[in-house]
Amino acid sequence: MSLVIAAQGLRKEFTVRVKAGRLRRERRRVIAVDGVDLRVERGEMLGYIGPNGAGKSTTLKMLTGVLTPSEGQVRVCGLRPVPQRTRLALGIGVVFGQRSQLWWDLPLRDSFDLLRHVYRVPAAGHAARLRRCRGLLDLDGFLDIPVRQLSLGQRMRGELTAALLHGPRVLFLDEPTIGLDVVSKQAVRGFLAELGRAGDTTLVLTTHDLADIERLCRRLVVIDHGRVVHDGTVAELHRRYGSRRLVVAELDAALVTPPVLPGAPLERVEADGRRLVYALESAGVAEVVAGLAGLTTLRDIAVVEPDIEDVVARLYRAPARSG
Amino acid sequence: MGSVTATVASPTDSNVILWFRTFWSISRSGFRRYATYRQATLAGVVTNTVFGFLRCYVLLAVAGDAGEAAGYDRAQLVTFVWAGQGLLAVVLLWGWTDLADRIRTGDIAGDLLRPVHPVTSYLATDLGRAGYAVLARMLPPLLVGPLFFDVHLPARWPTVPLFVASVVLAVVLCFACRFLVNATAYWLQDVRGPMILWMLGSGVLAGLYFPLRFLPEGLQQVLWIGTPFPGLMQTPLDVLVERESTAVALELVTLQAGWVVLLLAACRLVQRRAERRLVVQGG
Numbered sequence: 001m002s003l004v005i006a007a008q009g010l011r012k013e014f015t016v017r018v019k020a021g022r023l024r025r026e027r028r029r030v031i032a033v034d035g036v037d038l039r040v041e042r043g044e045m046l047g048y049i050g051p052n053g054a055g056k057s058t059t060l061k062m063l064t065g066v067l068t069p070s071e072g073q074v075r076v077c078g079l080r081p082v083p084q085r086t087r088l089a090l091g092i093g094v095v096f097g098q099r100s101q102l103w104w105d106l107p108l109r110d111s112f113d114l115l116r117h118v119y120r121v122p123a124a125g126h127a128a129r130l131r132r133c134r135g136l137l138d139l140d141g142f143l144d145i146p147v148r149q150l151s152l153g154q155r156m157r158g159e160l161t162a163a164l165l166h167g168p169r170v171l172f173l174d175e176p177t178i179g180l181d182v183v184s185k186q187a188v189r190g191f192l193a194e195l196g197r198a199g200d201t202t203l204v205l206t207t208h209d210l211a212d213i214e215r216l217c218r219r220l221v222v223i224d225h226g227r228v229v230h231d232g233t234v235a236e237l238h239r240r241y242g243s244r245r246l247v248v249a250e251l252d253a254a255l256v257t258p259p260v261l262p263g264a265p266l267e268r269v270e271a272d273g274r275r276l277v278y279a280l281e282s283a284g285v286a287e288v289v290a291g292l293a294g295l296t297t298l299r300d301i302a303v304v305e306p307d308i309e310d311v312v313a314r315l316y317r318a319p320a321r322s323g
Numbered sequence: 324m325g326s327v328t329a330t331v332a333s334p335t336d337s338n339v340i341l342w343f344r345t346f347w348s349i350s351r352s353g354f355r356r357y358a359t360y361r362q363a364t365l366a367g368v369v370t371n372t373v374f375g376f377l378r379c380y381v382l383l384a385v386a387g388d389a390g391e392a393a394g395y396d397r398a399q400l401v402t403f404v405w406a407g408q409g410l411l412a413v414v415l416l417w418g419w420t421d422l423a424d425r426i427r428t429g430d431i432a433g434d435l436l437r438p439v440h441p442v443t444s445y446l447a448t449d450l451g452r453a454g455y456a457v458l459a460r461m462l463p464p465l466l467v468g469p470l471f472f473d474v475h476l477p478a479r480w481p482t483v484p485l486f487v488a489s490v491v492l493a494v495v496l497c498f499a500c501r502f503l504v505n506a507t508a509y510w511l512q513d514v515r516g517p518m519i520l521w522m523l524g525s526g527v528l529a530g531l532y533f534p535l536r537f538l539p540e541g542l543q544q545v546l547w548i549g550t551p552f553p554g555l556m557q558t559p560l561d562v563l564v565e566r567e568s569t570a571v572a573l574e575l576v577t578l579q580a581g582w583v584v585l586l587l588a589a590c591r592l593v594q595r596r597a598e599r600r601l602v603v604q605g606g
Contacts, residue, residue, distance in 0.1 A: 066432045068599055082598075089438040101433035105356040117348030118439055120341050146359065 003075075004170055004202045005040035005063060010072035011226075012058050032058040034226030035072070042169070045196045045203045047217035049210070051316045055226040056206040060172050063204070064094055077169055090119060093163030097175035101159060102147045108158045109143045112165060119166035126165055133161040136191045153184030160188065164195075170202045171195070177209050189215045210308045222315060229315065234308060241314060243306035244279040247288045250300040251276065261291045345439060346447045353451025358459075367412055368463045375408040375464050379472060382533070393536035398475035399564040403534060405468030406563050407556060409461030413453050413490065414497035414555055416525050421445075422505035423514040435598070442590045446498055453494040481569050482562060485576055489559035492579045496554045499586035500525070506590070509597035530557030536566070547578070551586055554579035 012033040020026040033055040040046055050056050061067040062074060065081030065088050074081055077091045094101070102111045116126045134140055137157040142150055150158065156176060163171060173192075177185045193216055195201050205217060213220060213234070220237055222230040230237055238244070246267060254273025258266055263283030269276055278288055285303055292298060382400045386392040395403060422445060425431045434441045468474055477483055500521070507517045526532055529552045535543055547553045558579045562572045 061432065064436060066435045067601060085435065086438045086440065089436055092436075094436050096432065099428070099430050099433060101436070103352065103356060105359050106352060110352065110355065114348055114352045117345050118437055118444075120345060120438075 002042045003039060004042050004044075005038060005074075005076050005204070007036060007038040007059075007063065007074040008072055010036040010038070010059065010062060010074055011070050012055070012062060012067060013070045031226050033062070033069075033223075036223065036226070036228055038221065038228070038231075040202060040204065042202055043196075043199045044219060045192075045217045046205065047213035047220045048204055048206045048223065049208070049213060049220065049312065050206075050223035052208075054223045056223060057174055059223070060094075060174050060204070060206060064088070064092060064172055090166065091168055092170045092172060093166070093168035094172045095156075095159045095163045095174065095176050097156070097173075097178040100147065100155060102155070102162055104148045105146055107144045107146050108139065108150070108161075111147065111158070111162060115162055115165050121166045125167060129165050129167060130161065133164060133191075136194060137161060137187060153180050153187075156180060156184065156188060160191065168201070170204065173203065173205045173207075175207050176205070177207065177212055185209070185211075192216055210312060214308055222312070224316065237308070237311055237315075238306050241311045243311045244281060245285070245306055246304040247278045247280060247285065247292070248302045248304055249276045249278070249292050249295070249298060250274065250302075251295065252297040252299050255295070255297070259291060259295070261288055264288045264291075346443065349439070349444055349447035350451035350454070353448035354455045355451075356448070357452045357455045364459045367460055371408045371412060371460065371464050372467050375405050375468065376471070378408070379404045379468075393534055394566060395534065395536070395564065396475070398473050399566065400534075401468060401472040402475040402564045403560050405464050405472075405474065406461075407531060407560055408464040408468075410490065410493070410556055410559060411531060412460035413456040414493045415449075415452070415456065415501070416497060416529065416531065416555065417522055419501045420505060420514065420518070422502060423508040423518075426505070426508040427512060431601075440591070440594075442502065442587070442594055445502060446495065446587075449498040450494065457490075475564050477563065477565060479565060479569055482565055482572070485569070485572055486559060486563045489562045489576045489579060492576065492583050493555055493559050496551055496579065496583050496586060499583065499590050500551060500555070502590045503586070503593060506593045506597060509593075509601065525552060525555060528552035529555035530560065534560075536561075547575075551582040554582050 010033055011031070014030045014032055015027050016030050017025045018028050032053075036055070036059055038059075048056055048059070058067065062069045063076055063081060065076075065085035068082045076088060079088045079091075081088055102108070103114065106114070112130060115121075116123065134143075137160065139157060139161060142154050142158075145154075147155060147158065160176065176192075177188055180188065189212060192203065192205075196203060196216060203216070205212060207213060218233055220230065220232065220234050221228055222237070230240065232240075247264065251274045255276075258269065258273075258276050260266070261278060261283060263281050264278040264287070265281065267277045267279040276292075278292075280288065289301055292301060379401055382392065382404055383397060386395075386397050386400055390397050392400065422431075425434065431441075434444065437444060477486070504517050504521045505514060508514045511517070528535075528546060528550060535546060535553055535557045538546070558575050561567060561575065565572075567575070
């Protein structure tokens with residue numbers, strides 16, 4: 001595997017002027033990103049999440065060469081993003097959910113054609129990628145409509161296509177599903193999942209919609225107050241923050257003494273004792289189900305996956321670590 | 324030994340060709356983008372034509388019975404006005420805030436993510452826009468003027484190519500000025516102040532409101548050599564109406580070209596400085 005993104009001690013400070021008194025204005029330093037280390041291999045799909053103002057977009061802008069880091073080393077596709085920005089641009093694709101990179105007054109078809117020349121892509125490769133995007137993202141209905149007249153969902157599908165037409169090695173997506181309805185979200189996620197399966201495009205995704213992450217990313221980096229607070233799989237996040245899978249047993253009648261199962265403590269009893277909720281710790285699903293199967297009043301059994309939203313909400317609410 | 328590479332163009336050659344192809348494509352898209360706004364074009368043409376009559380009568384009144392003002396005869400003044408009314412939209416003296424808007428909203432990030440230098444891509448777009456303006460905005464006043472007034476037609480053959488070159492240079496020069504005015508948004512966020520200064524300054528000093536030849540000789544020289552403004556309109560118009568000999572006209576166009584080089588370099592410099600301190604707001 002080859003390293004596509006390597007960032008070390010990445011840091012970004014801004015100076016903001018704050019009103020202090022009638023005429024006086026104070027300059028105050030704001031640290032948006034505070035020593036982020038990040039290594040991403042080729043073909044990885046990385047979820048980069050954090051609360052508002054955590055430094056997600058700032059990191060992305062430093063990785064893509066839009067912002068100059070205050071400190072730290074960074075290499076993307078082996079290039080230094082800011083000094084070699086125009087060269088790097090040929091190898092990466094970027095979608096900012098909140099901004100359009102398409103030409104407002106041109107139909108999508110013309111925008112795509114222009115992009116071919118801007119990125120100097122051979123016509124055949126360009127046409128093949130466009131064909132694929134048209135199929136997967138269902139673009140045909142609005143290719144000839146100027147971008148300013150597209151709906152948000154249509155525009156976003158156009159943006160994704162535009163970011164991919166030059167066959168980038170890394171795709172940076174900054175909240176690509178923001179404001180989209182369920183159908184459009186599914187279309188975008190399905191498309192990205194398909195892209196991930198092919199395995200040669202590296203994907204870095206920031207989002208507030210954790211369903212995006214669950215569907216797409218094995219690896220999750222959580223950033224808060226400019227620092228990485230978690231870097232690992234979604235499962236590791238659950239383990240670390242104590243979220244467990246649950247086994248829910250529905251009973252026809254309440255039990256006086258619910259069974260005690262080793263490795264799976266009884267989390268809570270609901271519905272007047274007719275619903276027992278066990279948390280899976282060291283025990284596996286099979287053992288717990290076997291332990292419950294003997295109950296004569298058992299009506300239904302269900303395994304509930306932990307909710308990533310809960311974990312992340314807990315993570316965001318936790319006070320910022322100092323040091 | 325013996326490997327054949329002669330069929331492959333040298334890398335620098337192909338790069339230059341690719342660069343021009345990219346530039347041409349962006350220009351073409353600029354043409355198409357502006358061509359979509361037909362009502363705006365029509366409104367612009369009507370306004371320019373109406374003001375053409377107004378300005379024409381004023382300058383002819385100034386010429387009066389003598390039939391001459393600041394070295395222009397009546398026909399030259401008429402051509403100056405009507406070509407100027409068309410040229411105004413081609414160089415696009417006013418009303419361009421695309422770059423400033425994109426800096427303010429943060430959309431500039433999108434421009435920085437393209438493999439083309441922002442100055443290059445904005446210039447290419449602007450040349451495409453100017454191409455459309457020549458057809459849609461410059462031709463109508465040029466056709467209307469001669470219907471109602473006696474105009475001066477070029478008498479010397481070098482005038483026409485020199486005029487074309489001077490118009491292209493004026494477009495690039497005006498673009499560079501607008502780019503610099505817009506780029507103040509990197510520092511100021513709000514460009515209304517610089518924009519108003521630019522509007523006031525450019526209208527007077529470019530020779531739009533009146534030919535700069537009406538000004539005292541000394542002031543003219545300061546303007547011509549010390550500022551890019553005469554190159555925006557006065558130079559191409561003086562070339563067209565043959566106010567000077569061909570040799571002097573050639574000198575004026577060369578001076579204009581000098582300013583183009585200087586200001587484009589300034590654009591690149593400013594852009595580089597700006598990128599170093601850029602803050603892309605929000606999201």
